[in-house]
Amino acid sequence: MKVLQVTSEVAPYSKTGGLADVSAGLPAALAARGLKVKVFSPLYCTVREAAPSLTSLQSRPRIPSRFGELDARLFAQHSKPGLSFYFIERDEYFDRKGLYGTPEGDYFDNADRFLFFMRAALQACRLIRFRPDIIHCHDWQTGLIPAMLKSVFWDDPFWRKTRTVFTIHNLAYQGIFSREYMSVSGLPSALFSQEGLEFYGQMNFLKAGIIFSDRFTTVSKRYAHEIQSPEYGHGLDGVLQEHRARLTGILNGVDYSCWNPAVDAHIVQNYTPRDLEGKTKCKGELMSLFGLGGTLKSPILGMVTRLAEQKGLDLLLEAVPRLMRTGIRLVILGQGDEVYARAIRTLGRNYPGKIGVRVGFDPVLAHKIEAGADMFLMPSRFEPCGLNQMYSLKYGTIPIVHAVGGLDDTISAFDPVTGKGNGFKFFSFSASALHQEVRRALTLFKDQDLWKALMTNAMRSDFSWKNAARSYHQLYQKTLTADPYRPPQQPR
Ligand code: ADP
Numbered sequence: 001m002k003v004l005q006v007t008s009e010v011a012p013y014s015k016t017g018g019l020a021d022v023s024a025g026l027p028a029a030l031a032a033r034g035l036k037v038k039v040f041s042p043l044y045c046t047v048r049e050a051a052p053s054l055t056s057l058q059s060r061p062r063i064p065s066r067f068g069e070l071d072a073r074l075f076a077q078h079s080k081p082g083l084s085f086y087f088i089e090r091d092e093y094f095d096r097k098g099l100y101g102t103p104e105g106d107y108f109d110n111a112d113r114f115l116f117f118m119r120a121a122l123q124a125c126r127l128i129r130f131r132p133d134i135i136h137c138h139d140w141q142t143g144l145i146p147a148m149l150k151s152v153f154w155d156d157p158f159w160r161k162t163r164t165v166f167t168i169h170n171l172a173y174q175g176i177f178s179r180e181y182m183s184v185s186g187l188p189s190a191l192f193s194q195e196g197l198e199f200y201g202q203m204n205f206l207k208a209g210i211i212f213s214d215r216f217t218t219v220s221k222r223y224a225h226e227i228q229s230p231e232y233g234h235g236l237d238g239v240l241q242e243h244r245a246r247l248t249g250i251l252n253g254v255d256y257s258c259w260n261p262a263v264d265a266h267i268v269q270n271y272t273p274r275d276l277e278g279k280t281k282c283k284g285e286l287m288s289l290f291g292l293g294g295t296l297k298s299p300i301l302g303m304v305t306r307l308a309e310q311k312g313l314d315l316l317l318e319a320v321p322r323l324m325r326t327g328i329r330l331v332i333l334g335q336g337d338e339v340y341a342r343a344i345r346t347l348g349r350n351y352p353g354k355i356g357v358r359v360g361f362d363p364v365l366a367h368k369i370e371a372g373a374d375m376f377l378m379p380s381r382f383e384p385c386g387l388n389q390m391y392s393l394k395y396g397t398i399p400i401v402h403a404v405g406g407l408d409d410t411i412s413a414f415d416p417v418t419g420k421g422n423g424f425k426f427f428s429f430s431a432s433a434l435h436q437e438v439r440r441a442l443t444l445f446k447d448q449d450l451w452k453a454l455m456t457n458a459m460r461s462d463f464s465w466k467n468a469a470r471s472y473h474q475l476y477q478k479t480l481t482a483d484p485y486r487p488p489q490q491p492r
Contacts, residue, residue, distance in 0.1 A: 004037075004134070006041075006137050006145060007039065007138040010039055013047040013050045014042075018385065025253055025465045026253070027083055037083050038085075041087055044095065045097070047087050063120050074087070074089070074127070088117055093112070111177040112184070114175070117141065121142075125158075132162055133161065133476070134479065136165045136472075140173060140175030143204075143205035144185055145164060148185075169384055171233070173206070174199070175205030176199060178202060185203075199236075204236075212487050213485075214246070214485045218250075219249070219385035220250075220251050220405050223382075224249030251385060251409060253465030254465065260394055261278065264371065267282050267368060267371040279395075282368065286368055290357075294327075298328075299442060300375070301373060303376070305334045307336030307337050308340075310382060312381050315431050319431040319432075319438075327442075330355045333369055335359060335361045378400070378401045379429075380401070383401075383407045384406060386401075389406075393458040396455040398423050398455065400434075400438060403426065411423040411424075414454050416444065421457065422458045424437045424441050425437070
């Protein structure tokens with residue numbers, strides 16, 4: 001089976017969040033199952049830094065745009081048998097510091113940038129003569145591809161057998177743009193309707209992915225359920241309910257060759273559940289990196305996060321005075337909205353030696369926090385899957401989470417009587433619930449035998465990509481054997 005993954009970020013070449021990790025881990029696991037996988041992504045400047053020796057291809061897709069035809073250059077990186085990465089270059093669109101914007105907001109031309117990317121990806125397939133059985137599209141930046149296949153390319157022999165799968169990694173980001181992009185996109189104007197990709201008078205790229213893909217997925221079973229409710233549906237709950245027969249929840253996996261304390265190259269000493277000496281060394285290093293006071297016995301709570309409202313930073317800010325009275329140390333690494341960046345910097349200044357803060361994107365430090373902290377906090381308002389809690393488990397860094405989406409699916413509350421469970425979770429989205437749960441964790445932390453039992457449970461949990469890749473493979477097979485899905489708005 002030939003599969004094309006189209007994604008706006010892929011680790012280690014480009015990354016703002018979990019999508020990048022998924023775009024690396026899933027293709028590798030699919031290739032290990034024998035599928036032929038190609039990954040297409042934009043060539044940002046970070047890609048050049050991570051892969052200085054990309055191979056330039058002769059083929060140059062020419063892409064219609066509102067500025068006339070623009071050409072793209074293609075670069076390839078062959079990774080493992082059956083797996084290659086292709087990068088689409090157009091410097092005025094992608095050679096920028098941020099992937100989607102700056103701390104002040106989104107780039108004004110994101111619709112043009114990702115329309116160009118989607119069209120270039122489809123063109124490139126023809127040029128390199130790769131006719132995928134499945135195009136797997138990720139998030140709004142690729143949402144119009146299923147619509148293109150169901151309309152302008154419907155009769156095109158090249159695409160006749162190709163089916164699309166679309167994955168929602170985060171429903172909060174929908175790619176909503178002015179309706180003038182309908183004509184720029186080349187899509188038939190009939191698709192601009194309530195049953196199509198219209199959303200309150202504008203164009204919604206994510207909605208297009210939902211409506212026009214043969215199947216669509218999201219990244220945990222719980223989130224698949226939640227997004228059909230007004231509370232988590234971001235205005236699309238009705239659409240999701242209507243189309244739920246094509247929706248599947250598949251939990252993301254973890255790349256344990258990268259996120260595993262036994263082999264992690266970024267941490268000061270490796271460790272395993274049997275030999276935890278290295279974890280104490282990592283904790284010592286973390287304390288000195290962040291100038292934390294206390295002893296190696298003082299509990300440390302870590303956080304690595306995008307600074308966005310979704311991540312529950314307001315709860316944390318409200319809970320900090322109470323948390324500080326418990327004697328816990330806090331380490332935060334984050335990048336994103338300026339309001340939160342300012343707020344956490346202030347915390348660092350107000351609690352020197354107790355709260356350590358780094359504003360920025362630092363993958364190496366993220367590993368050091370996973371390894372050096374005792375507990376990991378994820379108070380997300382909503383969380384489609386969440387990767388950090390799964391990473392934390394492997395590092396024996398006990399997650400304390402708000403029980404939503406993938407956090408609820410992966411974390412089970414520890415029961416000191418039965419010895420079962422791998423973390424702590426709170427159910428009400430409030431600062432006092434967060435504070436209570438941290439206190440519960442701190443009480444258990446004092447009983448080092450029980451804490452070790454909990455760490456062992458956590459470190460033994462297995463969320464490897466193998467399981468997720470099997471589920472996606474089955475979904476692709478089902479999609480290929482079923483009759484092609486006919487969307488309500490197919491203009492034929
Ligand atoms: P989301 O995709 O919503 O940001 P996930 O938990 O799914 O959340 O994935 C977050 C990924 O991004 C993890 O790999 C995490 O380590 C990484 N990450 C987030 N913020 C930072 C940061 N400031 N520096 C380094 N890595 C970060």
